[in-house]
Amino acid sequence: MMLNCGPGTAVATPSSAVTLLFVGSPSVVTLGDWTFLNVTGYNAWYFSLDVVVFAVWKTAESGATIAVETGGASVAAGQTGSFYVPVFNIGEGIYVVTVFGVTPGNNPITLPLQLQITLG
Secondary structure (H helix, E strand, O other): OEEEEOOOEEOOOOOOOOOEEEEEEEEEEEEOOEEEEEEEEEEOOOOOEEEEEEEEEEEOOOOOEEEEEEEEEEEOOOOEEEEEEEOOOOOOEEEEEEEEEEOOOOOEOOOOEEEEEEEO
16 A cells, blocks of 8 residues: 655654654554554653654645544653554545654653655
């Protein structure tokens, strides 16, 4: 389902609240019958983090938001973890996807990551 998942770029300036750093190359993967956006995060904090990752999908052509999907995981201190965010009912096309993470209490803990993804 994935033709191209371009490199991500941070779109904000660092702050003291940034404790999870997105690392590696995001990808669109198929696991069984399901399709996911997979991103990897490094926990730079000194204790385990529970993280909710959001992916906001917008069409590249018009910029209209077509979906907001979420995934989550716990990441031990000083470790990396994979986040699988489902891709539901998103058709073929080119999209700009903004990915960011928050705690279960809705405190931001990442810089937003902006991706260009082609599905088809």
